[in-house]
Amino acid sequence: MSSVRKILKFIDTVSETSGWVAKWFALILVFAGTYEAVSRHFFNAPTEWAYDVLCMAGGTLYLLGASYDYLHESHTRVDMFYNMLPPRGKAFMNVICSLFLFFPLMGIMFYLAFTWAIRAVTIKEVFFNSFWYPPAWPYRTVFAVGLFFLLLQGAANLVRDFYFMVRGETLD
Amino acid sequence: MPAVAEGADAPKKIVWKSSGHGPASDPSQIYHDMLCKAITEASGGRLEIKPFVGGSIVPAYKELDAVHENVLQLCYTCPMYNLDKWSAAGLISSRPGALAGEALRAWFNYGGGADLMNKMMEGYNVMTFPGALSPLPEEVFFHSKKKIENVESLKSIKARCMGDAGEILKRMGMATVIIPGGELYEAMKRGTIDAFEYSTLASNWNMHFNEVADYVYLSPVRAPSDPQVFFVNKDAWNALPKDLQLLVQTFVDRYAQAQHEYLVYESIVALEKFKKAGNQVLKVPAEVNAALAAEADKFYAEKVAKEPAIFGEIYNSMKAFGEAYETMK
Amino acid sequence: MIELSAEAVTAIMLGGVFVLVMTGFPIAFVIGSVAFFTGFAVFGPTTTFHILYSRFYDLSLNYPYLAVPLFTFMGVILQHSGVTKDLYQSLYEAMGRLRGGLAVVTILFGTILAACLGVIAASVTILTLIALAPMVTRGYDKSLAAGSIVAAGTLGILIPPSIMLVVYAPQAGLSVGQMFMGAVFPGLLLSAFYMLYVIIRCRLNPALGPAIPEDQITPFDAAKFFRLLKSLVPPILLIAAVLGTIFAGIAPPTEAAAVGCFASILLAIAYGKFSWGLMKRASLETMKVSAFVVMIAAMCYAYVGIFMNAGAGDVVAEFILSVPGGKWMSFFVIMAIVFLLGMFIEWIGIVFIVVPIFSPILAALGFNPLWAGMMICINMQMAFQTPPMAMSIFVLKGTAPKELGVTIGDIIWGVIPFILIIMVVLVLCAVFPEIILWLPEKMIGAA
Ligand code: NA
Ligand code: NA
Numbered sequence: 032m033s034s035v036r037k038i039l040k041f042i043d044t045v046s047e048t049s050g051w052v053a054k055w056f057a058l059i060l061v062f063a064g065t066y067e068a069v070s071r072h073f074f075n076a077p078t079e080w081a082y083d084v085l086c087m088a089g090g091t092l093y094l095l096g097a098s099y100d101y102l103h104e105s106h107t108r109v110d111m112f113y114n115m116l117p118p119r120g121k122a123f124m125n126v127i128c129s130l131f132l133f134f135p136l137m138g139i140m141f142y143l144a145f146t147w148a149i150r151a152v153t154i155k156e157v158f159f160n161s162f163w164y165p166p167a168w169p170y171r172t173v174f175a176v177g178l179f180f181l182l183l184q185g186a187a188n189l190v191r192d193f194y195f196m197v198r199g200e201t202l203d
Numbered sequence: 204m205p206a207v208a209e210g211a212d213a214p215k216k217i218v219w220k221s222s223g224h225g226p227a228s229d230p231s232q233i234y235h236d237m238l239c240k241a242i243t244e245a246s247g248g249r250l251e252i253k254p255f256v257g258g259s260i261v262p263a264y265k266e267l268d269a270v271h272e273n274v275l276q277l278c279y280t281c282p283m284y285n286l287d288k289w290s291a292a293g294l295i296s297s298r299p300g301a302l303a304g305e306a307l308r309a310w311f312n313y314g315g316g317a318d319l320m321n322k323m324m325e326g327y328n329v330m331t332f333p334g335a336l337s338p339l340p341e342e343v344f345f346h347s348k349k350k351i352e353n354v355e356s357l358k359s360i361k362a363r364c365m366g367d368a369g370e371i372l373k374r375m376g377m378a379t380v381i382i383p384g385g386e387l388y389e390a391m392k393r394g395t396i397d398a399f400e401y402s403t404l405a406s407n408w409n410m411h412f413n414e415v416a417d418y419v420y421l422s423p424v425r426a427p428s429d430p431q432v433f434f435v436n437k438d439a440w441n442a443l444p445k446d447l448q449l450l451v452q453t454f455v456d457r458y459a460q461a462q463h464e465y466l467v468y469e470s471i472v473a474l475e476k477f478k479k480a481g482n483q484v485l486k487v488p489a490e491v492n493a494a495l496a497a498e499a500d501k502f503y504a505e506k507v508a509k510e511p512a513i514f515g516e517i518y519n520s521m522k523a524f525g526e527a528y529e530t531m532k
Numbered sequence: 533m534i535e536l537s538a539e540a541v542t543a544i545m546l547g548g549v550f551v552l553v554m555t556g557f558p559i560a561f562v563i564g565s566v567a568f569f570t571g572f573a574v575f576g577p578t579t580t581f582h583i584l585y586s587r588f589y590d591l592s593l594n595y596p597y598l599a600v601p602l603f604t605f606m607g608v609i610l611q612h613s614g615v616t617k618d619l620y621q622s623l624y625e626a627m628g629r630l631r632g633g634l635a636v637v638t639i640l641f642g643t644i645l646a647a648c649l650g651v652i653a654a655s656v657t658i659l660t661l662i663a664l665a666p667m668v669t670r671g672y673d674k675s676l677a678a679g680s681i682v683a684a685g686t687l688g689i690l691i692p693p694s695i696m697l698v699v700y701a702p703q704a705g706l707s708v709g710q711m712f713m714g715a716v717f718p719g720l721l722l723s724a725f726y727m728l729y730v731i732i733r734c735r736l737n738p739a740l741g742p743a744i745p746e747d748q749i750t751p752f753d754a755a756k757f758f759r760l761l762k763s764l765v766p767p768i769l770l771i772a773a774v775l776g777t778i779f780a781g782i783a784p785p786t787e788a789a790a791v792g793c794f795a796s797i798l799l800a801i802a803y804g805k806f807s808w809g810l811m812k813r814a815s816l817e818t819m820k821v822s823a824f825v826v827m828i829a830a831m832c833y834a835y836v837g838i839f840m841n842a843g844a845g846d847v848v849a850e851f852i853l854s855v856p857g858g859k860w861m862s863f864f865v866i867m868a869i870v871f872l873l874g875m876f877i878e879w880i881g882i883v884f885i886v887v888p889i890f891s892p893i894l895a896a897l898g899f900n901p902l903w904a905g906m907m908i909c910i911n912m913q914m915a916f917q918t919p920p921m922a923m924s925i926f927v928l929k930g931t932a933p934k935e936l937g938v939t940i941g942d943i944i945w946g947v948i949p950f951i952l953i954i955m956v957v958l959v960l961c962a963v964f965p966e967i968i969l970w971l972p973e974k975m976i977g978a979a
Contacts, residue, residue, distance in 0.1 A: 050816070050819060050820075053819045053823070054812070054815035054816045054818070054819040055815060056819075057601055057605055057814070057815040057818040057819055057822075058811065058815055060598060060601055060602055060605070060790060060793075061602065061605060061790050061793040061794055061797070062790075062794070063790070064598075064602065064783075064786070064787045064789070064790020064791065064793075065787075065790045065791050065793070065794040067783075067787055067790075068777065068782055068783035068787040068788070068790065068791050071361065071378070071380060071395075071783075072395075072781075072782040072783065075359075075361065075378050076378065077361070077378050077379065077380045077381070079373075079379075079381070081381075082381040082595070085595065085598055085786075086593045086594075086595055086598070087593070089592075089593070089594075089597065089598045089601060089822075089826075090592040090593050092601055092818070092819050092822055092823065093592055093822055093823045093826040093827065093830075094592060094823075095819075096819040096820065096822070096823030097823050097827060099819065099820070099823065100820060100823045100824050100827075101558075103820070105820050105823075105824055105930060106558035106559075106560060106561070106824045106827065107558065107559055107560075107824055107828065107926040107927075107929055107930045108556045108557065108558055108559065109553040109554060109556060109559060109919070109920055109940060110556050110929075110939070110940050111554070111556075111939075111940050111941050111944075112554055112555075112556060113555070113556020114556070114939065116556075121556075124555055124556060124557070125557070127555075128555050128556075128557035128561075128562075129557070131565070132552065132555075132557050132561050132562055132565040133557075133561050133565075135565065135568060135569075136561060136564045136565045136568045136584075137561070137564075139568070139581055139584075139585075140564075140584065140585055140588060143581055143582075143585040144585065144589070147585070147589070154288050156287050156288060157286070157287055158287065159283075159286035159287055160381055161369075161381045162366075162367070162369055162370040162373075164286075167287065170593070174589060174592065220841070226705075226887075227704075227705075227887060227891065228704065228705035228891070253843070255840065255841075259836070259837070259840040259845070260583060260837050260840055260841045261582070261583060261586050261587065261837060262586055262587055262590035262591075265586055265590065268582075268586065269582060269583075269586070272578060272579075272582045273578065273579070274578070274579045274582045274583060382784060383595055383596075386698065386784045386785070386786075388707065388709055389693070389698070389709075389712075389784060389785070390781075390784050392709060393780070393781035393784075394780075394781030395781045395782065395783060395784055409705050410707070411706075411707035411709065411710065414707065414709055415709070
């Protein structure tokens with residue numbers, strides 16, 4: 032069990048780190064947005080990069096934050112009935128639901144994100160909101176990585192819930 | 204005994220899905236929907252084409268990817284929206300120095316335009332065919348709050364201008380701003396920008412842009428046309444019986460042309476509406492047109508040298524056709 | 533692939549979300565999965581996967597949605613720099629004698645926020661961060677507190693600037709400016725009715741929103757008045773920074789939100805509350821909130837792609853046209869459908885489903901397009917508050933400090949009266965269309 036615990040801890044650390052990195056993109060949003068507004072209005076010098084940088088920073092924030100939120104139970108639930116369940120009942124519900132409502136969907140989304148990241152490189156995909164034309168592969172990659180971390184965290188949650196459902200005690 | 208034969212031997216009904224690039228009230232979406240209905244009726248229901256508004260199935264402007272994946276079998280969109288894949292896609296869209304209405308259609312149908320476009324899309328499960336392009340009338344140069352007297356006055360204008368024209372005008376010293384279409388009205392109203400291009404006069408009138416800019420500037424140079432093209436999935440196309448292929452081609456051709464004519468008419472009507480609403484309709488000074496054309500030539504010469512070969516092929520083909528067309532006039 | 537009628541798919545997709553969110557599993561994954569399995573069964577893998585992925589990816593890059601993280605950031609800075617606590621303390625003292633006073637202040641503050649924020653989640657987030665704890669810790673009924681926040685926060689999507697109106701207008705061929713004008717009076721009317729409701733309820737049942745106990749009330753003297761003024765300065769400056777940026781034409785709403793964040797950092801510095809810890813905390817909180825909000829939005833957006841592809845939109849249109857009872861009955865049915873859809877689908881989805889189908893019907897029935905569009909938007913505003921798919925409720929739940937112990941149940945009970953108020957206002961706007969049409973006609977002239 033100790034090796035399983037180590038793996039789970041490692042996955043937690045990955046999600047924590049992912050969130051740690053993601054949060055800085057909030058500051059990029061603030062400063063890039065302000066820079067563009069000031070530069071355009073007061074210096075008549077709009078940037079050609081702000082629009083895409085803002086969009087990509089936002090996407091990075093959401094996607095790298097997804098696993099962090101899953102680790103910290105921050106994805107919103109309709110918990111009216113869920114809260115009435117005993118702890119083992121909750122664990123059972125989580126196991127069943129994640130097998131049917133999480134892994135198929137997010138597994139496929141990751142698979143597509145992965146193939147699109149590669150495709151973005153091969154077709155030299157660019158963003159064309161402005162005439163900055165930045166390459167799309169970095170963001171496509173972040174999108175895939177974010178989903179991969181989310182899947183990892185989903186797996187860790189599943190193992191913990193399964194253990195608790197069977198044993199009635201936490202694995203950690 | 205035709206009644207007996209019907210059930211057993213009737214060919215299987217083919218169903219296609221087709222998307223415009225919306226919104227629902229846009230003439231190109233309306234003509235797209237009319238076309239789908241017409242084909243369904245004319246084929247006696249053998250080929251049913253279900254029309255969808257842009258953005259309702261796949262994100263707006265991502266229609267071609269969906270046709271490639273056979274999620275959609277047909278779509279009607281601006282070539283420019285595929286700039287993410289092909290830098291040359293912008294050449295067959297609204298851009299300075301492109302071909303105007305009749306010349307563009309003649310180039311596309313007879314001058315090798317459709318073939319070049321198919322060549323550009325090589326490796327994709329998507330094609331277009333002659334007749335599948337509607338050139339649209341030339342676009343407004345700008346709706347502007349400020350007067351454009353000469354090249355120098357461009358430098359004091361903050362304008363939303365997308366695509367190559369934006370890049371070229373920026374090289375000429377204008378401050379070009381990236382603002383989504385939905386934010387234009389507000390941005391103008393509040394003075395965030397001084398001017399913008401959006402779409403044809405008719406569409407712009409429907410967006411009530413007369414309320415936010417006093418001057419409507421016309422010019423044949425910034426965007427002589429803003430073509431929209433039908434793209435079809437190759438497999439879906441090849442699976443059609445010959446007669447239905449002919450039917451689709453004929454109707455697409457007819458409706459693409461009809462939309463063009465309708466929009467020319469609508470633009471004339473819309474221009475009157477802009478005048479009646481108190482807007483001043485002005486021509487861009489010849490000096491500015493000439494400078495823009497010259498800068499565009501330089502810009503594209505640099506691009507041709509830098510971009511993949513197909514870019515130069517399309518650019519030079521259009522340029523040569525345009526020059527021949529002018530000689531004829 | 534299974535052959536299913538469009539009617540069956542409509543029922544399965546709407547019913548599936550309703551049933552499965554009750555499992556308590558994160559709703560983003562539930563909504564995405566309903567679309568995933570329905571699509572898989574009806575259209576097969578390639579189509580379904582492409583639609584879901586392309587829409588998911590596309591929404592993650594959505595520009596207007598950037599207002600979600602930005603206004604969240606602003607709210608967190610405001611809260612953690614302590615200025616809002618001062619404001620609340622002062623307002624509470626000023627309005628302490630009034631039962632339900634803090635809820636009234638919350639609604640008032642929400643209305644002001646609505647005038648500078650255009651994204652629903654952002655207003656609810658700020659109000660939750662600023663107003664929930666003060667109300668609950670001072671003995672307010674959790675439902676009343678939560679309901680006030682949800683209702684007042686949701687006004688952000690109706691009172692301009694508003695993303696919803698910006699998206700709606702071009703879809704229906706209407707002017708954004710006219711829609712903005714049209715939304716002003718219905719928005720203010722709602723706000724006034726909300727406050728009236730709180731005052732009346734707390735008068736009837738003082739336990740819901742207790743006044744300060746008599747023995748604790750000290751005279752509202754000059755010192756307190758000065759403290760109130762002082763505590764009002766930062767939020768007013770901040771709102772001025774955002775509104776000013778928009779109205780002076782410095783930047784469109786999304787960038788104005790960034791400017792507002794920047795201004796909030798400057799304020800924190802000016803008030804001696806700035807630290808790197810605060811920056812980190814605000815960024816982390818922003819990431820946490822926007823990641824789950826946008827995940828839900830993205831999954832709804834993906835869901836709509838499957839819904840439309842199945843022809844479920846046509847099912848709805850045919851249903852309306854088959855209703856007997858004339859023009860007003862059809863209108864009532866349309867409003868009822870928007871309301872029902874709003875229970876399950878995020879508003880962007882409704883705009884895409886409803887506008888193409890309903891606009892021509894409404895025009896054919898002879899309704900004023902601006903009025904009809906505004907009625908639909910006021911109605912859609914309810915969608916944020918109607919379970920099971922209620923973005924405002926989720927945001928409040930996700931943002932609320934856990935130690936307050938506010939449950940989804942508390943929030944839903946609190947929201948119901950406000951939904952009834954919105955319905956009353958809708959009826960008023962139907963009887964007196966001038967509430968919507970007067971200002972646009974006055975300001976711009978009929979077009
Ligand atoms: Na607002
Ligand atoms: Na709802």
